[in-house]
Amino acid sequence: MTNRKSLTEYVSAFTHSLMHLGITDVVISPGSRSTPLAYACMKQEGLTVYRQIDERSAAYFALGMAKASGNPVMLLCTSGTAAANYFPAIVEAYYARVPLLVVTADRPHELREVGAPQAINQINLFGSHVKWATDLPMPEDNNLLEFLARHLHRSVATAKTEPKGPVHLNVPFREPLRIDFDQPFESRGEMMHFTGEFKLNQETETFLQGLLQTERGLLVVGEMAAPMPQEFWQFIADLQWPVLADPLSNLRANVKPEHQHLIIDSYDAILKSEAFKESMAPEVVIRIGPQPVSKPLTLYLAAVKPKTYVVFDESAMMRDAQSVVTHHIQSAAKGLWQLPLEARENNAYTAKWQQASELYWQLMDQHCEKELDEGVLAKVLFDELEGCHLVVSSSMPIRDLDTYFQTTDCDVVVYANRGANGIDGVVSTAFGVQAAVKRPTYLLIGDLSFLHDMNGLIASKMQETDLTIVVMNNDGGGIFSYLPQSEEERYFEDLFGTPTGMNFEDAARMYDTEYASAKTKEELVQALRTPKQKAVKIIEVFTDRQQNVKVHRKLWNRLSEELSK
Ligand code: TPP
Numbered sequence: 001m002t003n004r005k006s007l008t009e010y011v012s013a014f015t016h017s018l019m020h021l022g023i024t025d026v027v028i029s030p031g032s033r034s035t036p037l038a039y040a041c042m043k044q045e046g047l048t049v050y051r052q053i054d055e056r057s058a059a060y061f062a063l064g065m066a067k068a069s070g071n072p073v074m075l076l077c078t079s080g081t082a083a084a085n086y087f088p089a090i091v092e093a094y095y096a097r098v099p100l101l102v103v104t105a106d107r108p109h110e111l112r113e114v115g116a117p118q119a120i121n122q123i124n125l126f127g128s129h130v131k132w133a134t135d136l137p138m139p140e141d142n143n144l145l146e147f148l149a150r151h152l153h154r155s156v157a158t159a160k161t162e163p164k165g166p167v168h169l170n171v172p173f174r175e176p177l178r179i180d181f182d183q184p185f186e187s188r189g190e191m192m193h194f195t196g197e198f199k200l201n202q203e204t205e206t207f208l209q210g211l212l213q214t215e216r217g218l219l220v221v222g223e224m225a226a227p228m229p230q231e232f233w234q235f236i237a238d239l240q241w242p243v244l245a246d247p248l249s250n251l252r253a254n255v256k257p258e259h260q261h262l263i264i265d266s267y268d269a270i271l272k273s274e275a276f277k278e279s280m281a282p283e284v285v286i287r288i289g290p291q292p293v294s295k296p297l298t299l300y301l302a303a304v305k306p307k308t309y310v311v312f313d314e315s316a317m318m319r320d321a322q323s324v325v326t327h328h329i330q331s332a333a334k335g336l337w338q339l340p341l342e343a344r345e346n347n348a349y350t351a352k353w354q355q356a357s358e359l360y361w362q363l364m365d366q367h368c369e370k371e372l373d374e375g376v377l378a379k380v381l382f383d384e385l386e387g388c389h390l391v392v393s394s395s396m397p398i399r400d401l402d403t404y405f406q407t408t409d410c411d412v413v414v415y416a417n418r419g420a421n422g423i424d425g426v427v428s429t430a431f432g433v434q435a436a437v438k439r440p441t442y443l444l445i446g447d448l449s450f451l452h453d454m455n456g457l458i459a460s461k462m463q464e465t466d467l468t469i470v471v472m473n474n475d476g477g478g479i480f481s482y483l484p485q486s487e488e489e490r491y492f493e494d495l496f497g498t499p500t501g502m503n504f505e506d507a508a509r510m511y512d513t514e515y516a517s518a519k520t521k522e523e524l525v526q527a528l529r530t531p532k533q534k535a536v537k538i539i540e541v542f543t544d545r546q547q548n549v550k551v552h553r554k555l556w557n558r559l560s561e562e563l564s565k
Contacts (some may be wrong), residue, residue, distance in 0.1 A: 004180050005183065006139055008180045008495060009185065012043075012179075013185070015037075015040045015047060017044075019044060019345070023047070023071070024046065024071070026048070026050070026074040027049075027050045027075050027432075028049055028051055028076045029058045032079060033106065033107065034079045037175055050062075050463055051147055051463070052459055052462060054455045056191065056453075057455055059090065059428075060088075060432065062432060063100065064432020065430035066100055066432075066436075067364050068436035070225055070226065072099035072100060072160060074101040074102075077104055079107055084125065085127055085131075086104070086214075088425060090129050092425070098164060098166070099165060099166070099505075101159055102167065102169065105173055107219070109172065110113075119234060122135075126168050132167045134170070138168060138172055139173070146188065150191065163314060163317070171261075178493070198331055210359055215236040216282050217284040218285045218286070219239070219244070220246065220285060221243060221249040222249060222288065223248035224248070227254060228401055230339045231334075233256070233337075239341060240262075242262075242347065242354070244297065246292035247402045248263070249292075253407075253410055254409065254412070255409055256409060257315065262351050264354070266361065267297055268296055271561045272559070272560065276356055281306070283306065284308045285306045285310070292419065307326070310325070310328075311328055312329045324463060339465045361384075372521065375552060377472070380528075385410060386410045388413075389415065389439055390444065392414065392443075394422060394423045404511050423446070425453050428446055431460070441468070447472070451502070465535045468539065469537070470539045471538060471541065472495065472538070474545045475502075478543075481545050482549060504511070505517070505540070512534070513534055513535075513537060514536065
């Protein structure tokens, strides 16, 4: 039997090591088997505990926090299906490279696989979707504490090493599970940890310097975790290549007016025009970050097959779904902008991209003036944002972000779950982002995605928050109307449209959030500008799926016409 003294010492050493390793946030879901660690986390000075009763939401909450802070967040739950509910968020964290420390409490070894209640096989439960998994030993009365400290050190270091990701610690506890709150803890010393900088070697530098001489070059920037430093902006100002900035690159907001013309934020639309594409093939493409959201860009690069397509990626698993990358530089992206570069003049190739982009935004202004659809309403939201974070869901919200979010000097930081593109857990991700940044946060989400994680709203009952949720309610999955399935009427609504006929006013009442609805641009502006009285506000925007497709296509057709002139 584990005695209370050893148990207390073990969990105190556990949380003490977490502090030493720089873990500051823990998300706990209630359950009995995790009791000793849950108590220790509550007791540990410097650790902030967040709570969420639904483990699926809890894991997405932790994911949102870790995404926004860049620091691993610890999850703690009891044994059984509680642990299994972490899985979707772990998958997302793995592919999106977000550091998580997933701690699942377990039965002691003699109660595994023998029919004991709430006992499932938790060893390697998350399979190949974690960077490392281990089953810790029982907290017995022996000399385990140094071993525990080293395992925690390895866990946190693994989660934080690029490519970052989740690590799973399975921790068995034997009853009784209560600890002694008054037992003092004396650390036996922690291991110190230092890291080194990875630098490009001379050969790589020379190679890149050669490529940068071309005038027909494109710099593609995928999702970026942190705002770019001043050095980056100087580099692209000197380079004078078009910078195709994914909506998650965070290069479209907080951009000084003198740099805004360097950012091409309309390529997703421009590259739908055959006339434009024909004359604009690049000689060299350099990409930092993952593949952008834009399908037209992906298809374009796959079709052009640039002679030189360089990707900076710290991981050996370099992201290249189209097999078009010709050079993988296994390094942090900053290796690129740290290259010395002489300032160039604006060239004709870049100027053409910039002119097309200017034309796009002029047409967009006219379009938004005249038309009303989900995209136009999304733009109303984007134009209202300042001094906040924005989380967007998968499906049309991320695409609307790509189409309608114009480069601005306003302070908006954007996140989405693009590791596995799920429509699940998005409400909780937004709460997690808010908890990490402690700023007003907005969430743009479709009705099905919102339904998927409505229980995420429980987070507002457990800790302070400040979240405005704009639900685009088009009564079902709007994205499918843009896909080839929509050409076949049979079963379309049954299998893809999946209307539910639901609206969220009653849900708002149930979760005690503020509620407003909007059908027009003016109503949405008013709902956004009316000061929020409660921690969470749901603004439900009613749109029509068929109308959305019609209006979207009008925009593309008009742009194509203008670009072919
Ligand atoms: N289940 C998960 C967890 N993730 C997915 N990406 C899907 C299913 C497939 N899927 C992609 S988009 C979509 C579905 C079911 C519809 C989303 O509808 P909604 O959230 O209302 O957004 P809209 O398409 O209307 O923009």
